Amino acid sequence: MRIIVQKFGGTSVASPEVRELALRKIEKVREQGFSPVVVVSAMGRQGAPYATDTLIGIARSAYKGIAARELDQIMYCGEMISAVVMAGTLQAAGMDAIMLTGGHAGIITDANYTDARIVKCDPTRLIHLLRQGKVPVVCGFQGMTGDNEFTTLGRGGSDTSAAALGAALNAELVEIYTDVDGIMTADPRIVENAKILDCISYGEVCQLAHQGAKVIHPRAVEIAMQKNIPLVVKSTFSEAPGTLITNIAKEDTDGTAVIDRVATGVTYLNNIVQIKVHLDDAMGTDASFKVFKTMADSGISVDLINVHPGQIMFTINADHAEKASIRLKRLGYEIEVLENCAKVSVVGGGMREVPGVMASFIEALSRNRIAILQTVDSHTSISVLVPQSDVETAVKSLHEKFGLSN
Template sequence: MRIIVQKFGGTSVANEEVRKLVVRKVEKVREQGYSPVVVVSAMGRKGENYATDTLIGLARSANKNIAARELDHIMYCGEMISAVIMASTLQASGMDAVMLTGGQAGIITDDQFNRARILKIDPKRISSLVKAGKIPVVCGFQGVTADGEFTTLGRGGSDTTAAALGAALMAEMIEIYTDVDGIMTADPRMVTNAQILDCISYGEVCQLAHQGAKVIHPRAVEIAMQKNIPLMVKSTFSDEPGTLITNISEGDHGGTIVTDRIATGVTCLNNIAQLRIDVYPEESCTASFEVFKLMADNHISVDLINVHPGQIMFTVSGEVVERAAAELQRHGYQAAVTYDCAKVSVVGGGMREVPGVMANFVEALAVKHIPILQTVDSHTSISALVKKEDVQAAVTALHEKFGLAG
């Protein structure tokens, strides 16, 4: 069997007109000799009747502290409605489609409600349907525990479902359909001359996603990378070729490696706060351990970590900064807090061991008189903390400096 997994996001299944476009995408794959396995998200976006956020709001109107288990049950409904409607639409077009929940598709997870991790997939049921010429339409975002409890996979879970099914079924390709024509060099709402990338490596797109880009979830990319299955991000609303995610460039022409380019994209994360704690230099090691253990014990994620003799610096989400500062103070640490920050990042697999990349990064911001509050870097990214009011100018300046406008 030559299988392609096709995942359609909420805007791709939101109404009858758009679902007709999905039918054409499925038909095209069949005409090319592939067996499609369709994965769908809940219909529409927040505010629309069957969107996941709408269902969450409904549940929390009854109890704002609804238990995680019960919340998973109502979140399950969005994808089930979407999958039934999409399967029925395919059936009305003459295709033999079968709707499956995540559990019926063989997706077994741990018992972490609202953020479950996939433990294994039993692909036998889907495989038998495909062999019989049927088109499975699977609810994204969901699974079941070994003892039958409903679970959901957290934000981006439908991407993860598609990638995991692709890996389990040894698919030739995983297609992620959305409302944009592919992965862009920057958010087009911030950078008007942002470009569609023809091709990008697994590692680069993971970095972009972790640093704020929202086109595809990094967990999905990591799963596909394990099996070396190419992903294609493209639009339901056009016939543009989209962005290929793989280890090598489009078509493997001459074996050109994607990561030869220095920079691939610029992205940002907003609503960040910086905490700075001054300690006696001789106590830095002990204090660092105590501070980060406090954050871990209180389930507070930290980023942009810099530890020096006499000072500890890190960032947290603006949503938890008050709780973080209060816990530190309760244990004898006084944190100076800088609110309303953003993290801007340049990502590129080709920046490793290239002299001058950091100089270019700093110069781009300096020319625009944008203060850098903190930096961190890796082999594939450079990030800086800036004030919220500077983020638009910072992203634009970095996009221009690294030649991403085409």
């Protein structure tokens, strides 16, 4: 049995017209001899009546601080509505479709409501249904605890559902359908000549996602990578081949391997605040530990970390700036807070041990007189903190410098 998982995002199931397009994608793989498992997100985006954000708004209209468990119960509904409607669409076309919740499909999670982690994925029921010739339509974004409590998997959780099911079923492929033709070298709203990548590695796409690109959830990629299940990001609205995510080097039609590229894409994150913590000898050798322990205990994620004698620098999301400042000042630290910053990153698996990559990065920004507030790099990415007002210029200049439009 050749299994393929097809995940359709909110814009791909939002109306009867687009559900017909999704139907054709499902019919096509069945004609090719595959047994599809369909995973769906809630219908539409914020403002649509059954979108997840709309349902959250309804719950919080009663009480802004509603408990996470109760929030999960209403968020669960969006995908259930979508899956029922999609199953009906397939049934009308003559398919023996059956709607399943995430729990029905075997996705078991921990009890971390609104951001649950998958503990295991039992494909037994799905395999039984597929052998009967049925087309399972599974609610993405959902799981169930061992105690049969409903949970959700956090933002982008439908991608995670699809990857987990693909891995558990040893699927030949997981297709992620969305409203774009694939993963691009940069945000096309900023870089007009950004290109669609035909192939990208698991590691590169994880870096792009972590650094701000809204392409696919990194947890989904990490799950697929464990069993080397290929992923394809493609559009419901076109026949474009999309972007293949895999460990296997793609080959040209003449059989020659594609030349390894230094950079794969440029991405960015807005709404960043830089915090500088000043230290003195009287604070003791564990002062740095106390700073980061305080952030962790406060539920604040830190990034772009630089530790120097007498000073610590790091960045956080601007939404946490006030809380971080209060907690650090209570401990007696002198701090500086720089608001209205952004993180811009160049990602590429080919930059490892390549001389001059950092020089090219800095040159591109310096030529455009962009202030560099902080930098950090790894084997596969270079990131810089810049004033938020310079984001577009920074992205364009780096995209051009690294030849990503060629």
